[in-house]
Amino acid sequence: DSGVTQTPKHLITATGQRVTLRCSPRSGDLSVYWYQQSLDQGLQFLIQYYNGEERAKGNILERFSAQQFPDLHSELNLSSLELGDSALYFCANSLAGGLGEQYFGPGTRLTVT
Amino acid sequence: EDQVTQSPEALRLQEGESSSLNCSYTVSGLRGLFWYRQDPGKGPEFLFTLYSAGEEKEKERLKATLTKKESFLHITAPKPEDSATYLCAVQASSSNTGKLIFGQGTTLQVKP
Numbered sequence: 598d599s600g601v602t603q604t605p606k607h608l609i610t611a612t613g614q615r616v617t618l619r620c621s622p623r624s625g626d627l628s629v630y631w632y633q634q635s636l637d638q639g640l641q642f643l644i645q646y647y648n649g650e651e652r653a654k655g656n657i658l659e660r661f662s663a664q665q666f667p668d669l670h671s672e673l674n675l676s677s678l679e680l681g682d683s684a685l686y687f688c689a690n691s692l693a694g695g696l697g698e699q700y701f702g703p704g705t706r707l708t709v710t
Numbered sequence: 711e712d713q714v715t716q717s718p719e720a721l722r723l724q725e726g727e728s729s730s731l732n733c734s735y736t737v738s739g740l741r742g743l744f745w746y747r748q749d750p751g752k753g754p755e756f757l758f759t760l761y762s763a764g765e766e767k768e769k770e771r772l773k774a775t776l777t778k779k780e781s782f783l784h785i786t787a788p789k790p791e792d793s794a795t796y797l798c799a800v801q802a803s804s805s806n807t808g809k810l811i812f813g814q815g816t817t818l819q820v821k822p
Contacts, residue, residue, distance in 0.1 A: 599753065628808060640754070640797065640812040653807035687753050691808055696741050696801055699810060701753035 599623070601690050601702035609708045615676040618705045620688030622669050628652070628691045629671040630699060631663055635684040646671060678709045712737040712802045716813035723788055723820050731783040731796055731816045739803025743781050744810065745774050746797040754797055788820045 600623035610616055622629060631643040642655035646665035657663075660678075665671045675682060685706050689699035713736045723729055735743065742761050746754035758767040760776040767774045771792065773784040783796055795817045799810040 599755070601753075630809065632810075639814045640799075640810075642809040642811070645807050645809060653809055655809060685751075689753075689810075693808070696808060698744055698756050698759050699808065700756060701746075703753045704751075706751070 599690075599700040599702065601688060601700055603686075603688055603702035603705050605705060606703065607706050607708075609710065610678060611710055612678055612680060614678050614709075615674065616678065616707065618673040618675070618686055618688075618707075620671045620673070620690075620702055622671070622690040623700060626690035626692055626700075627669065628693065628699075629665055629669070630689045630691070631657075631671070631673050632687045632689065632701075633684050634687060634704075640687070643673070675707070680709050683707055683709045712800065712804060712811050714798055714800055714811055714813035716796075716798050716816050718816060719814065720817045721819070723785075723818065725789055725820055725822050726787045728784070728786045728788070730785070731818070733781040733783070733798030733813055734779060735781070735798075735800050737800055737802040737804070737811075741801040741803055743776055744799045744801075745772075745781070745783055746799065748795045748797055748815070750795075757796075785818070788818075790820045790822050793818055793820045 602621045627648045643657040645653040687704045689701045691699045715734045745757040748754045758774040795815040799812045
């Protein structure tokens, strides 16, 4: 158990809808990363927040956004969902904002029908 | 462009049959290389971090090594419970953030 929690575990929704995924960090970890894992793309970095501020963006669509709150939990918002957005979404935490291992949560499986 | 390639894509071993997984990387500057284990439907579980060529790390039946172009994950006398997908990832100097660039993974099946 990494100590990182994600809710919900599963989410089924329709195209065009909006969902929010939640990540609660390990105690003391200031950085949160969001990754998307699909069968054809593997694990892809989406976005990083460090102590409430956006630090880096990866292949994140404009329909997706994230934030990190003062208590360091984070949310990933996905809107105008398309079938291709179906994937596993993971958050990961690390103590610092740069070099070092990341600890992953159990993921949220999103299915868009 | 920073890139990570893992081989083979899939590997079937008999229990006790040792082997190695390969991770080749092309990055502007390697800051760190990471190995993770992922079970189906679960989040990646951290195994090792390697920072410089020549470095080695061991944990139970697993040993990770690093050269300037690749890393190997050696599995000695594997057991069925070692069956999983093993992921390699790098942090590159081209980014001053901690984002991980992952390979596609090697799916290992160990038969009793």
